[in-house]
Amino acid sequence: MKKWRNYLIITLLLGIVPQLHAQWDMLVSQYWEFKSYYNPSYAGETDYIRTATLYNNQWAGLENAPQRVILTADMPIEFLNRRHGVGASVLSENIGTLRNSKLAAQYNFIQPVGIGTLNIGLQAGVYNLDYDAGGLKLSTDSLQNSNKKIVVNSTKKQLADLSVGISWTTKNFYAGFSIMHLNQPGFYSIPSIDEYNSESPNLKDNSLIEDSIKTNIPRTYYFSSQYNILLFNSLKIQPMISVLSNYKKAYTQSTVRLEYNNKYSGGISYISEYGYTFFAGATIRGAQLGYSYTRHNIGIGKESSGSHEILLKYDFPLDYFKPKSQPHKSIRLL
Numbered sequence: 001m002k003k004w005r006n007y008l009i010i011t012l013l014l015g016i017v018p019q020l021h022a023q024w025d026m027l028v029s030q031y032w033e034f035k036s037y038y039n040p041s042y043a044g045e046t047d048y049i050r051t052a053t054l055y056n057n058q059w060a061g062l063e064n065a066p067q068r069v070i071l072t073a074d075m076p077i078e079f080l081n082r083r084h085g086v087g088a089s090v091l092s093e094n095i096g097t098l099r100n101s102k103l104a105a106q107y108n109f110i111q112p113v114g115i116g117t118l119n120i121g122l123q124a125g126v127y128n129l130d131y132d133a134g135g136l137k138l139s140t141d142s143l144q145n146s147n148k149k150i151v152v153n154s155t156k157k158q159l160a161d162l163s164v165g166i167s168w169t170t171k172n173f174y175a176g177f178s179i180m181h182l183n184q185p186g187f188y189s190i191p192s193i194d195e196y197n198s199e200s201p202n203l204k205d206n207s208l209i210e211d212s213i214k215t216n217i218p219r220t221y222y223f224s225s226q227y228n229i230l231l232f233n234s235l236k237i238q239p240m241i242s243v244l245s246n247y248k249k250a251y252t253q254s255t256v257r258l259e260y261n262n263k264y265s266g267g268i269s270y271i272s273e274y275g276y277t278f279f280a281g282a283t284i285r286g287a288q289l290g291y292s293y294t295r296h297n298i299g300i301g302k303e304s305s306g307s308h309e310i311l312l313k314y315d316f317p318l319d320y321f322k323p324k325s326q327p328h329k330s331i332r333l334l
Helices: 001-014 193-200 203-209
Strands: 048-057 066-081 083-094 098-113 116-129 137-140 148-151 153-167 173-180 186-189 213-216 218-229 229-232 236-245 250-260 266-272 277-285 285-295 307-317
Touching: 066 098, 083 116, 098 153, 116 173, 153 186, 250 277
Parallel strands: none
Antiparallel strands: 048 066, 048 307, 066 083, 083 098, 098 116, 116 153, 137 148, 153 173, 173 218, 186 213, 218 236, 229 236, 236 250, 250 266, 266 277, 277 285, 285 307
């Protein structure tokens, strides 16, 4: 009976595969280590101070290819005689000389229910925008030069950004849903100079200032789930899925991850109509290192040599930063 239940859960997790399109928010390949970045209700879910850093080089080989750095930290806290979770996340993403960044704080209300916990999280942050991340396009330099590069619409704005999330977690299973960019922050963007010059060669660049376009960061709906199955000899299999969608567009990863002795891991993700990701990791003296490579089948990524991602993660005990009592000798023994 237990085996049939495991097979059913794997089928459900891997069977949700909607169409894929580009959009504002993109899932990183090792998304299971950055759950709280997409859903604040995962903040403080463990008994550790969790920290994680990720570097993502998307579409390597293309000029102005996006590069992202994500940092997250979270921990549980106790006040008013109950447990809560707090966290923070930082995003820095570059396209050429343009940079977007976001700093956010998180709070998670944790309520034990049955064999698990029901979590309700809130996130408030500030977005500092230099370009419209939802308007990425692939361009060719000229008829003589076939080099391909990424072009975007530029902007300059600081925006408040809100997110909410809910999740259910147990020892071997979790599932959560969140809404990112709940307030749909609005801004004005200026069409790329490259695009204007190709369509209207006589148009001067300074006229772009008067041709800005009102747009906004659309709400993004995020779902994630994972189930841990112990096979034998400390070997675990972890089927999981994450979906980002804004109704019109969706981005999905279905993943099978193997973990041995809580130290070594590896696996594969299928990205619907997009490509495959292969990943591996190891834990050395408490520090977890991970690497992933994505091969793209369609879209902008097909013109690249793939995407690379490096992960560094470390969990601290809750009392790690507390002052340690120093041993001392009684003066009567001196």
